[in-house]
Amino acid sequence: MTGINAPRLVDLGTRILVALGVPEADARLVSDSLVTADMWGHASHGMLRLPWYAARLRSGAMNSVTAPQTVLDNGALAVLDGRDGIGQIITNLACEEAVRRAGVHGVGVVAVRNSNHFGTAAYWTKRMTRAGCVGILTTNSSPAMAPWGGMKKTVGANPWSIATPGGSHTPVVLDISNTSVARGKIYSALQKKQGIPLGWAIDQDGQPTTDPQSALDGIMLPVGEHKGYGISFMMDILSGVLTGSSYATGVTGPYIADQKSGCGHLVIALKIDTMVGDAVFGAGIDDLIESTKAVPLAHGVSEIYYPGEIEARAEEAAQTSGVALPEKTLADLRDLAASAGVEFRLDEE
Numbered sequence: 001m002t003g004i005n006a007p008r009l010v011d012l013g014t015r016i017l018v019a020l021g022v023p024e025a026d027a028r029l030v031s032d033s034l035v036t037a038d039m040w041g042h043a044s045h046g047m048l049r050l051p052w053y054a055a056r057l058r059s060g061a062m063n064s065v066t067a068p069q070t071v072l073d074n075g076a077l078a079v080l081d082g083r084d085g086i087g088q089i090i091t092n093l094a095c096e097e098a099v100r101r102a103g104v105h106g107v108g109v110v111a112v113r114n115s116n117h118f119g120t121a122a123y124w125t126k127r128m129t130r131a132g133c134v135g136i137l138t139t140n141s142s143p144a145m146a147p148w149g150g151m152k153k154t155v156g157a158n159p160w161s162i163a164t165p166g167g168s169h170t171p172v173v174l175d176i177s178n179t180s181v182a183r184g185k186i187y188s189a190l191q192k193k194q195g196i197p198l199g200w201a202i203d204q205d206g207q208p209t210t211d212p213q214s215a216l217d218g219i220m221l222p223v224g225e226h227k228g229y230g231i232s233f234m235m236d237i238l239s240g241v242l243t244g245s246s247y248a249t250g251v252t253g254p255y256i257a258d259q260k261s262g263c264g265h266l267v268i269a270l271k272i273d274t275m276v277g278d279a280v281f282g283a284g285i286d287d288l289i290e291s292t293k294a295v296p297l298a299h300g301v302s303e304i305y306y307p308g309e310i311e312a313r314a315e316e317a318a319q320t321s322g323v324a325l326p327e328k329t330l331a332d333l334r335d336l337a338a339s340a341g342v343e344f345r346l347d348e349e
Contacts, residue, residue: 003322008346010035012337013050019340020057021064022086030088033119038325039318040311044184045120047325048191051332053086053117054340055257062086062116062261068093076105079243080112084260087118091137091265095124098269099131106274112265113245117141117254122175122308125163128269129171132278135163136268140239140246142253144183144220148229151206153219154248157183158235163308165272167285173308178232179220186212186220187255191328239264 013031018024030053038046056062066085070078078097082090094110101108118124121137128135141156157177164172177183180200189196190212198208201215209215222228240247245264252259272281293304325333337344 004325004346006035006039006318006323009038009047009323009325012333012342012344012346013047015342016050016054016333016337016340017057019342020054022057023065026066026086026089029092030086030119033088033123035323036123036315037120038323039315040120040122041314042120042182042184042311043326043329044182044186044188046329047333048184048188048329049117049119049254051336052254052257054336056116056254059258061252061256061258066090076101076107077109078111080110082112082115084114084116087116087261087263090115091118091124091267092127094265094267095128095135095137095269098135098267099128099133102133102269102271102274103131106271108267108269108271110267111243112267113243114260115139115245115263115265116261117263118265120175121159121161122163122173122311124267125161125175126171126173126308129163129165131269132165132272134270134272135161136270137161137265138235138239139265140236140251140263141183142251142256142263143249145179145222145229145232146219147233148222148226151219155222155229155232156236156248156251157220158232158239160235164285165278165282166289166306166308167282169286169289169306169309170312171308172285172289172306173311176223178223178228178235180223180228181220183216183220183253186215188326190216192326193328238266242266 010031014027017027034047057064063085066089068090069081071081072079094112098108098110125135125137138160140158143153144157145155157179159177161175166172195210196212201218201220203209203214203218236247243264246262251263252261289306334344
């Protein structure tokens with residue numbers, strides 16, 4: 001089934017989460033974050049993950065009602081304990097608080113401990129740009145790769161995102177993990193029964209692999225070799241050690257149903273009009289984007305894109321053509337809806 005109406009898909013996810021005890025507004029935000037990732041072309045962080053969240057809600061590893069607590073309020077900086085709530089809801093509050101504090105102080109920083117997976121980081125940093133801020137978000141994750149030179153997984157992919165307003169363009173958004181590819185892309189390949197490129201991972205014996213299951217059982221490779229490992233290590237410090245949350249092997253991924261996550265995040269909002277002014281910043285961004293896109297093209301390349309442009313175009317297209325989901329994801333959603341006592345309807349007028 002392809003070309004699913006995005007609002008209907010959001011509604012399905014919302015109804016399933018509500019049936020599992022999540023308040024409706026929270027359920028809709030979580031579902032929207034996942035469907036948006038699918039619209040951007042990032043199925044690895046889309047509705048594929050909803051059954052994982054449901055399993056964690058059912059086991060009690062993640063609380064259906066999110067009730068975070070502010071444990072430190074120091075003006076421009078705050079520390080938030082997510083108390084094992086839903087990652088998207090915790091992160092939304094942290095981003096709103098960072099933006100609010102930036103409006104007063106020029107910068108707002110919110111450290112988060114005891115959270116859960118929040119979907120794609122760009123969903124949150126992009127939202128902060130609407131308030132005239134540069135948004136920065138880091139998180140840690142369960143072990144995916146070995147420290148450079150090692151053969152045991154102790155280092156997470158630990159993704160991070162930076163987003164800025166785009167002047168007359170759509171926002172500039174960077175969202176990357178520090179492994180050669182986000183682990184969710186390997187799960188997506190597994191669902192689609194596809195191989196993965198060489199260079200993404202090695203198997204348990206340390207050999208290069210194109211099999212997604214062998215990659216998940218083995219070790220993912222860092223982006224940029226030792227550089228990716230170093231960046232990921234530092235993100236674990238910012239997201240885990242500095243926030244007072246778990247780190248390294250103490251973090252559990254969303255695909256484990258019955259263990260608390262322990263992941264942490266760091267949110268930074270920079271209010272643009274307190275630094276260079278919105279108009280000056282917008283003009284500079286326009287100049288940077290246009291001069292970058294005007295660079296002579298390499299052979300076989302039709303266009304240069306700035307970070308976030310491809311996703312913005314994909315989202316616009318999906319708003320009219322619908323969202324394409326793998327058959328395995330649809331089957332999993334159908335089973336999940338049935339188990340939650342929710343009617344599975346996506347194609348009705």
